[in-house]
Structures are given as C-alpha cells and as structure tokens.
Amino acid sequence: MSRIYALIPAAGMGKRMGAGSNKQYLLLDGMPILARTVAAFEAAPFIDGIYLVSPEQEIPFCRSEVVDHYGFSKVRAIVPGGAERQHSVCNGLDAMADAADDDLVLIHDGVRPFVSQEMLEAAADAAREHGASVVAVPVKDTVKVVKGGVISETPPREELWLAQTPQAFRYGLIRDAHARAKAEGYLGTDDASLVEHQGGEVRIVTGDYRNIKITTPEDLVLAEAFLKGKG
C-alpha cells in the first residue's frame, strides 16, 4: 500500500505582498495563513506525513508558532528553502528519504489556505491513476498574448486553465522531473511544468476559484470575505 505525503513550500519572501514580513505568517481571523494551510493536510485522514519548507533562519519560528502551537503531529521535517520556489520544492523532495517511487506527494503552496478536503482527495486519486495531476480552474477572462505592447495572439479561452495547487505526483516521477530540470537549468513556475518539460502527461482536476494564492494585498481582502462567508 503506497503512502501519501504533503510537501508545502513556504520559503518565499512575499515581495508582491509588500508587508515587510513573510506573508505566510500574516493572520487570517487570528490564525497564520501557513497554519490554516497545514491544518487542511493534518485533517486529511489519508495524508501520512507533511514536509514543510521554510527560509532557514525561520525554521525555529515555524516550528514553535505553527507546528508546536497548533499541535500538528503529521509534520515530519521543516526543510530549508532555496532561491526560487522550484529549489524549495526540490529540497523538500530530497528530504523525503523514506519515500518510495510509488508513494504519492501532494505539493501545495503554503499560502493557499482555502484548499478543500475534496480537492486533496481528487488530486490524489488522479495522481494514483495517471501519475500526475494539477488542480486548476478555467480562465474566466479573455487572455491576450502581448509582445512589445501589442497583442500578438488571443488564444482560445476553452483551452486555458489557471494552475493552482495541490499538484500531485508519484514520488519517483516528480523527483526525477526535478533532477532533470536542475541538470538542464530549466526553471518552471510550478511542478507540473517540470513533468511536461520531460514529455510527461499531467491530468487536470477541476478546482475552485476560492482556492486563491495569497499574493498581493487585495487577496487578503478576499480571504477575509471568504472566512466571513461573504465571498
């Protein structure tokens, strides 16, 4: 029976939030964003262990204010992050020493606190069956490709999806995709793109528009509205 792990990168600097401190520790209704995210995985009965990635200097704070404070018993390690998200995830994968190739890993941004149990299950089911899956939502607006201030293309909207997390993979597949990307100097903004880069197939699982990544200040307004049931 294969095991299912969560890998939660939370080692970013939150520059677009401009809060002066790491956004993963901003409070939403009194609880740090990262703690809300970890709580979703702690509550999922099929998750066997959680690996967190944090800036190295913040590991003690992450342990005391998130893991210990909220009593998250599934957290196995807090791993130092890297310069880019991809490097942070790669460090997390390397730390999963006892994971087998057929185990599953759900990679999820530490700053997407509205992930639901249904999404976790659907992502895991699709990865178990197909090897790789991404939670995503259809694009609602018309998207323009712009070069030098001029529109060069209007891609057909029915083919466009916004990639969220969790992104779920067989451990061996995503470990090898990260190793190959590193060897080739390929940098992607999500983990699925590394599997795509090596010719692998990634299944889409329909997510939820509420599963926002808290990136800029207006996302905090949305998040507060969701929590108050107004969104």
Ligand SMILES: Nc1ccn([C@@H]2O[C@H](COP(=O)(O)OP(=O)(O)OP(=O)(O)O)[C@@H](O)[C@H]2O)c(=O)n1
């Ligand atoms: N070097 C990095 C960069 C990002 N992340 C994590 O990846 C997730 C998605 O990244 P994003 O929201 O873009 O976060 P930041 O990189 O912190 O934001 P910014 O680009 O505005 O600095 C976040 O949980 C973030 O902490 C990470 O672990 N390591």
Ligand SMILES: C[C@](O)(CO)[C@H](O)COP(=O)(O)O
């Ligand atoms: C992985 C991701 O959440 C997919 O949308 C996203 O690409 C990571 O965040 P970033 O804003 O690209 O750093």
